[in-house]
Amino acid sequence: MSQSFDIAVVGATGTVGETIVQILEERNFPTADLHLLASSESAGHSVPFRGKNVRVREVDAFDFSKVQLVFFAAGPAVTLSFAAKASAAGCIVIDLSGALPSAQAPQVVPEANSQVLEGLKKPLQVSSPSPSATALAVVLAPLRGLLDMQYVNVTACLAVSAQGREAVSELARQTTALLNLHPLETHFFDRQMAFNLLAQVGKPDAQGHVPLEKRLVTELREVLGMPALKISATCIQAPVFFGDSFSVSVQLAGPVDLDAVNAALEAGDGIELVEDGDYPTAVGDAVGQDVVYVGRVRHGVDDTSQLNLWLTSDNVRKGAALNAVQLAELLIKDQL
Amino acid sequence: MSQSFDIAVVGATGTVGETIVQILEERNFPTADLHLLASSESAGHSVPFRGKNVRVREVDAFDFSKVQLVFFAAGPAVTLSFAAKASAAGCIVIDLSGALPSAQAPQVVPEANSQVLEGLKKPLQVSSPSPSATALAVVLAPLRGLLDMQYVNVTACLAVSAQGREAVSELARQTTALLNLHPLETHFFDRQMAFNLLAQVGKPDAQGHVPLEKRLVTELREVLGMPALKISATCIQAPVFFGDSFSVSVQLAGPVDLDAVNAALEAGDGIELVEDGDYPTAVGDAVGQDVVYVGRVRHGVDDTSQLNLWLTSDNVRKGAALNAVQLAELLIKDQL
Numbered sequence: 001m002s003q004s005f006d007i008a009v010v011g012a013t014g015t016v017g018e019t020i021v022q023i024l025e026e027r028n029f030p031t032a033d034l035h036l037l038a039s040s041e042s043a044g045h046s047v048p049f050r051g052k053n054v055r056v057r058e059v060d061a062f063d064f065s066k067v068q069l070v071f072f073a074a075g076p077a078v079t080l081s082f083a084a085k086a087s088a089a090g091c092i093v094i095d096l097s098g099a100l101p102s103a104q105a106p107q108v109v110p111e112a113n114s115q116v117l118e119g120l121k122k123p124l125q126v127s128s129p130s131p132s133a134t135a136l137a138v139v140l141a142p143l144r145g146l147l148d149m150q151y152v153n154v155t156a157c158l159a160v161s162a163q164g165r166e167a168v169s170e171l172a173r174q175t176t177a178l179l180n181l182h183p184l185e186t187h188f189f190d191r192q193m194a195f196n197l198l199a200q201v202g203k204p205d206a207q208g209h210v211p212l213e214k215r216l217v218t219e220l221r222e223v224l225g226m227p228a229l230k231i232s233a234t235c236i237q238a239p240v241f242f243g244d245s246f247s248v249s250v251q252l253a254g255p256v257d258l259d260a261v262n263a264a265l266e267a268g269d270g271i272e273l274v275e276d277g278d279y280p281t282a283v284g285d286a287v288g289q290d291v292v293y294v295g296r297v298r299h300g301v302d303d304t305s306q307l308n309l310w311l312t313s314d315n316v317r318k319g320a321a322l323n324a325v326q327l328a329e330l331l332i333k334d335q336l
Numbered sequence: 337m338s339q340s341f342d343i344a345v346v347g348a349t350g351t352v353g354e355t356i357v358q359i360l361e362e363r364n365f366p367t368a369d370l371h372l373l374a375s376s377e378s379a380g381h382s383v384p385f386r387g388k389n390v391r392v393r394e395v396d397a398f399d400f401s402k403v404q405l406v407f408f409a410a411g412p413a414v415t416l417s418f419a420a421k422a423s424a425a426g427c428i429v430i431d432l433s434g435a436l437p438s439a440q441a442p443q444v445v446p447e448a449n450s451q452v453l454e455g456l457k458k459p460l461q462v463s464s465p466s467p468s469a470t471a472l473a474v475v476l477a478p479l480r481g482l483l484d485m486q487y488v489n490v491t492a493c494l495a496v497s498a499q500g501r502e503a504v505s506e507l508a509r510q511t512t513a514l515l516n517l518h519p520l521e522t523h524f525f526d527r528q529m530a531f532n533l534l535a536q537v538g539k540p541d542a543q544g545h546v547p548l549e550k551r552l553v554t555e556l557r558e559v560l561g562m563p564a565l566k567i568s569a570t571c572i573q574a575p576v577f578f579g580d581s582f583s584v585s586v587q588l589a590g591p592v593d594l595d596a597v598n599a600a601l602e603a604g605d606g607i608e609l610v611e612d613g614d615y616p617t618a619v620g621d622a623v624g625q626d627v628v629y630v631g632r633v634r635h636g637v638d639d640t641s642q643l644n645l646w647l648t649s650d651n652v653r654k655g656a657a658l659n660a661v662q663l664a665e666l667l668i669k670d671q672l
Contacts, residue, residue: 153489153568153585155570157493157533157572172515175511175515176515179508179511179515191617192619192620195577195619196576196579196618196619196620197493197574197576197617197618198615199581199583199615199616199646207634207635208613208632208635208644209634209637214637217637217638230636230639232489232585232636232637232644233637234583234644234646236493236581236583238533238574238575239531239574239575239576240531240533243532245533245572247570249489249568249570251487276544279536280535281527281532281534282532282533283531283532284527284528284532296535296536296544297544298540298543298544299543299544301545301549301550301568303566303568308544308568308570310570310572
């Protein structure tokens with residue numbers, strides 16, 4: 001006998017929420033009733049699931065005792081308002097907002113630290129890390145045993161879709177205006193995003209770091225199980241609709257054997273290694289895929305103790321929705 | 337009595353060559369006759385200078401004894417073909433192509449190592465470094481005395497204009513096609529450049545490094561006068577028409593005082609420091625300007641021995657044409 005689960009997706013009208021629904025269907029997740037929830041503004045929309053349109057309802061009025069599994073794919077405030085209710089009602093909670101402390105809901109990427117789920121106590125709460133930390137964890141995890149990593153340096157070039165539909169529309173609108181020599185209007189972004197790069201994604205703290213950068217560092221350390229790893233992160237906003245790209249430079253204690261690195265990446269789960277001389281791109285390779293692409297595996301220009309990598313990942317799918325569904329699959333295993 | 341110089345610009349129809357002509361006029365460079373030279377395909381065009389259109393002629397047929405100063409703003413092959421002739425004719429040679437060995441034509445950025453010019457012997461030959469090395473040198477030069485730099489990590493997000501007019505047209509054409517849901521055509525780039533990032537600018541060698549990255553490392557070390565400085569460089573192609581952006585992370589021997597860094601940058605030549613909390617962009621700030629913009633001056637997320645910076649620079653103007661004209665101004669000083 002196979003068991004099915006009643007599931008709620010909070011934030012179902014966002015790009016990540018919609019993709020979770022799509023992946024539940026694609027992967028044949030044992031779903032009985034699917035409840036799609038959102039804020040009052042988005043309630044009333046509908047999202048397709050298994051050939052039917054499922055109506056999105058207000059999260060405020062929802063009775064969480066109707067479901068056994070909840071994905072939180074809205075902002076941190078929504079998670080903070082409703083996760084406790086969902087847990088109290090006995091639900092498994094999978095949060096994608098970064099709102100829950102990791103002592104309560106550990107950050108997990110199945111390819112890197114699925115063992116954490118085994119020790120998890122009820123109420124089951126787990127966090128799916130930010131798309132950047134997820135992509136980096138998938139690729140660095142199989143290198144942990146091989147390399148003595150001293151310092152990880154990341155410049156993350158992020159797609160606008162991570163900021164939601166309004167950001168996507170504004171990039172398209174600004175680009176069209178510029179190509180037609182119309183005046184540029186800025187609404188969502190505070191300056192020209194089209195044909196430009198923005199050096200800050202979010203509001204910096206007094207030290208100049210934005211929350212995304214701090215999340216990347218904290219979550220990556222936790223997921224890799226390397227709390228003392230030095231990580232430097234700069235998150236920039238690229239004029240790209242979907243797909244994140246990462247320029248990664250790892251400083252090692254000694255010379256690194258690139259053949260061994262390539263072999264470990266080849267063997268790693270959730271990774272597609274692109275052959276030497278070529279490289280993956282966000283749009284051309286990563287978007288719509290279930291793997292993180294890796295290319296440009298090389299030493300420093302004259303430093304064999306440095307490993308350089310270029311990664312691309314679908315920020316919405318691999319970086320968020322798919323990771324969350326993979327977590328759900330692992331968490332329900334014991335209950336089937 | 338003030339002396340004027342007869343000048344030749346080789347590669348006058350390129351974006352950098354045209355900008356050199358424009359800057360010679362803007363800065364009132366003591367120019368008598370101006371000879372604009374290019375390959376046979378571009379000969380016949382004309383470029384405006386001091387209210388007149390100057391006709392571009394074939395470089396092959398040019399008699400370099402007619403001029404005293406030559407800018408080489410075409411590809412390395414052109415420099416290699418004609419620089420010796422120009423020198424033999426007694427010309428000062430300023431090369432922007434990176435073709436000449438630095439023992440013969442040292443790399444110079446006035447803000448960083450103008451003292452090199454004083455020791456220069458005839459025939460006077462000097463190289464203006466790649467736009468990336470130039471921008472980085474301007475900003476790192478005033479920090480040399482202050483910081484014990486261990487490692488400089490750079491991800492350079494380069495504008496397509498560095499690759500010439502064809503690259504600029506293709507980005508516009510691809511973008512228009514995508515926004516109009518027309519099929520994408522690739523001619524200059526080998527894949528989609530619009531709304532995408534390409535991880536490699538040029539053809540990699542067997543070790544995976546592209547010439548631009550090797551130039552950046554070699555030239556930056558030379559210009560900073562720090563031959564042993566460890567530098568890691570990744571050059572990526574951004575869907576940006578004009579203006580380069582740099583994510584820079586400098587590892588230091590010990591904790592760094594950000595106030596001292598800000599003060600040194602404030603006092604540095606050719607630098608515009610953007611206030612804390614804000615940041616410059618290529619398009620919004622750097623393009624058309626004579627300075628390199630610096631922002632996001634900060635420590636690592638929890639590492640005070642790291643200095644992070646974000647730079648933007650006009651790759652054509654500040655990174656190339658202006659630097660070359662500044663070199664010319666310094667070289668002719670003794671001869672005036």
